[in-house]
Amino acid sequence: MAIDFGTSYTTAAAATADQVSMIEVENSRYLPSAVCLDDEGELRTGQLALRLAAQRPQAAERVPKRALTTQSQVRLGSRTFTAVDLVAAVLDRVRSEAVAANDGQPPGRVVLTHPARWGERERGLLGKAAAAAGLPEPELMAEPVAAARYYASRHxxxxxxxxxxxxxxxxxxxxxxxxxxxxxxxxxxxxxxxxxxxxxxxxxxxxxxxxxxxxxxxxxxxxxxxxxxxxxxxxxxxxxxxxxxxxxxxxxxxxxxxxxxxxxxxxxxxxxxxxxxxxxxxxxxxxxxxxxxxxxxxxxxxxxxxxxxxxxxxxxxxxxxxxxxxxxxxxxxxxxxxxxxxxxxxxxxxxxxxxxxxxxxxxxxxxxxxxxxxxxx
CATH class of the missing domain: 3.30.420.40 (ATPase, nucleotide binding domain)
Incomplete structure (x- = not known):
């Protein structure tokens, strides 16, 4: 399985023996990357996070990918979370959907993409978020490398x-x-x-x-x-x-x-x-x-x-x-x-x-x- 944790949207794809297909979350190929704290103190992701953010902007982080590289802690409402926690919430949502789509079987291999400009520190934080989300140790791949691989598979x-x-x-x-x-x-x-x-x-x-x-x-x-x-x-x-x-x-x-x-x-x-x-x-x-x-x-x-x-x-x-x-x-x-x-x-x-x-x-x-x-x- 591969996950592209994006600034605005997160996408995932799974490979089988003969094809690669995108994984749907919330009946869509694109999961909003936003995270919001609800009234019960739970971190919500996806479309629900966006709806809650419209009502509780002080309890939302719309771009946790940016927060991961610019701040160690994020205040949501009356609580403080690490930026790694917020990214992990998004990755965990994708993981759970992927497992459900695969008859309950967890992925054996995970590839996480990242901006090519990210250094060792940023990549390390992404790896920590993956571990917190219950993913196996991921292979990290620069986003433009992944895009070039996709193109080269056809041309x-x-x-x-x-x-x-x-x-x-x-x-x-x-x-x-x-x-x-x-x-x-x-x-x-x-x-x-x-x-x-x-x-x-x-x-x-x-x-x-x-x-x-x-x-x-x-x-x-x-x-x-x-x-x-x-x-x-x-x-x-x-x-x-x-x-x-x-x-x-x-x-x-x-x-x-x-x-x-x-x-x-x-x-x-x-x-x-x-x-x-x-x-x-x-x-x-x-x-x-x-x-x-x-x-x-x-x-x-x-x-x-x-x-x-x-x-x-x-x-x-x-x-x-x-x-x-x-x-x-x-x-x-x-x-x-x-x-x-x-x-x-x-x-x-x-x-x-x-x-x-x-x-x-x-x-x-x-x-x-x-x-x-x-x-x-």
Whole structure:
């Protein structure tokens, strides 16, 4: 079993003799990574944690992955927990669901993914959380390595070839270059990205876009929505933020979205091209960081076998468009980039398909790879 403990969502996948499939928790492939203390003093995870957090924000930790690396203790309501405790609660939830899905049998092998920039201290804390969750001693794998393994299981990558990984998750952006060696895959050069930039910033951009229109229509409901401190206002803000994320995600498939805003009788129309224009600066920042990472690895963009997209926010059409505009490359994507890392981590060790050396293409020739959606099988 593999677990990708993410900033916003946690995913898991299990390998059998002939396939790898994602494990559903709460009837979804994506378990919110949030943790919240309920009225009875129990740590709750997943969707329940999000619902409780809307009512009891002082008793919630929405991003325990970030807390794990920045603070040793976290105050939830009137109690104090270690950050390891909070991460363990999420991992334990995944473990219990995996055991239930496997007829009560615990996993014999566990792979936990982690950001490539994590050092020995952070990886040690993740290992402690795994032990506290009752998992066997895990194998730790860098997230971009897992993403590259997933890509290479479907598309040949030459020995000594390089793959770029562009991972835009809910709370962070990670970039890396991964090299295919004779013994597997390894991060080449220093990993890059921005730990403070992610899909939530794009959610906020959509809210800002709608907010300007709402204020033009009637500023009072918008002011009350964001300045009210009662339970109703907090629930309304949480619902609006959740709905904005859903509209953003819908714009990956359609060109028009509609957002309900508490206090307003009509819906607000959001056009895809308007949203794209509002986030171009954010997108350019991610591409800048990606190209800096490629350069630091000593690789020219045109020499990459592919740019693999990972993370839910990378589904935005503007991501691949901007990468192509800036590099001439067409990025590799699947319908569900949230699963790229965990599926790659769960693959057996010998799944990569090395390619024979081929004559180099012209540096300016774009390369396009179509990745079959693994969840259609």
């Amino acid at each position: 040949p990558v030459a020995i000594d070839g390089h793959v770029g990984v562009y991972d835009l998750g809910g709370g962070t952006f990670d970039a890396a270059v991964v090299q295919h060696t004779a013994t597997g895959f390894a991060v080449a050069g220093p990993p890059g990205g921005d730990p403070e930039l992610g899909g939530e910033d794009f959610d906020q951009a959509l809210l800002d876009l709608v907010g300007r229109r709402a204020v033009d229509a009637d500023p009072e409901p918008w002011y009350q929505l964001w300045h009210g401190d009662d339970d109703a206002a907090m629930r309304a803000r949480a619902a609006l933020t959740r709905n904005a994320r859903e509209v953003k995600e819908s714009l990956t498939e359609v060109t028009l979205g509609y957002l309900d805003v508490p206090g307003y009788e009509h819906q607000f129309l959001v056009r895809r091209h308007e949203f794209t224009e509002s986030v171009l600066d954010l997108l350019d920042e991610t591409v800048d960081r990606f190209l800096e990472t490629v350069a630091a690895a000593g690789v020219a963009p045109g020499d990459l076998a592919s740019v693999v997209l990972a993370g839910g926010a990378s589904r935005m059409p503007a991501v691949s468009d901007r990468i192509h505009d800036r590099t001439g490359l067409l990025a590799s994507a699947v319908n569900d980039p949230k699963g790229v890392v965990v599926m790659g981590a769960a693959l057996p060790a010998d799944t990569a398909r090395p390619a024979p050396e081929q004559r180099r293409r012209p540096r300016d020739a774009p390369r396009f790879f179509t990745v079959r959606n693994p969840f259609d099988s």
